Amino acid sequence: MATMYPLFLGILFIAVCSHLDAVDRTVNPPASLHQEVVSRLRRSRIIEIAAAEIGVREATGNNDGGRVEAYLAYTGLRKGHAWCAAFVSWCYGRAGFAEPRNPWSPALFPNARTYCRGGACDDLKISAKVKPADIFGIYSHSAKRINHVGLVWRMERNYILTIEGNAENRVLSKRRHLSTVQALSNWITDGNKNH
Template sequence: MATMYSLFYGVLFITVLFLGGIGYRAVEREIAEVQPKSMAMGARPGPQDRMVALRKRIVDIAVGEIGVREVTGSNDGSKVEEYLAYTDLGKGHAWCAAFVSWCYSQAGHLVPRNAWSPALFPIARRYTSQQIRAGSIRPADLFAIYNQRLGRINHVGIVRKIEGNWLLTIEGNVADRVLSKRRPRATVYAFSNWLD
């Protein structure tokens, strides 16, 4: 009989430990869901935290390139040619999309990788008008400028910040250099998201 009680309490003890472990993990999940994104040092970042960090890294890389200039005004110069080379082109080509692609690659994100600005705005990557109205545009998203004469997108840049009806941008191949501009949102044709 004593063996039966020992066996019963042993099984009960193991069951309580097992169920207690499951309950603890469930509580851990609930706590993690309500904790703020900026957790104390030592905590592992979640997927959303990593995405915010990647977006910041892309913007920081682009900001670090502000001031890069073409040498002769003919889409040339060592840095400009580095941007173009990333998209398999040489000097002399328009480089706004190559610049954007290069910035993403320097942050460890291998897409987009294209020197043709319309290619950076496929329908699957574009924000809808509802998403734009809802304020979904974030830093490191891309914006497009449409050229009526060409009948297509002919310029792309990186969103640095949104300030009401204005965008603060980082763009390559504007006035023969990389610069930051303040653009009215009304002049933007499309936005795209290559990160989420």
């Protein structure tokens, strides 16, 4: 019995120390995992807000109507103006973002937020980076600038499914080939670090 007593105390000591070590040790996931989860939740919220607007129409086809005017008002404009960028800004605002908040389409593609321009957007490598709630821009040869924008809903190979305002006088979803996209921007993460 005398030889068992020290053995028992030794095992008990190891068990208690192991338990205390486990209790004191907190498991922290990597910061990048936390950022990724937060990013996905924010993106999902923006898409949820935008998708709920699908079907909103202009009242007379002149950039007007109650809901359209609410999008425009969010960016400081009244009825009668093109509203695709105002719609995107409004969706971000409803999701709790202070920016973007601009009715001018080119303003949604500052260098710090834009991760592809021109032909680079058609590259298969880019398609892997495109995420829901990123903003796409369509170039107009007559305007000589990006003059239509919308939200990426999801990717399907070389196509983006979109949610966009002021397309056919309403909010709708379209399927666009990446070759038609002039620019893509990310307003969710700072400085496109995670893009």
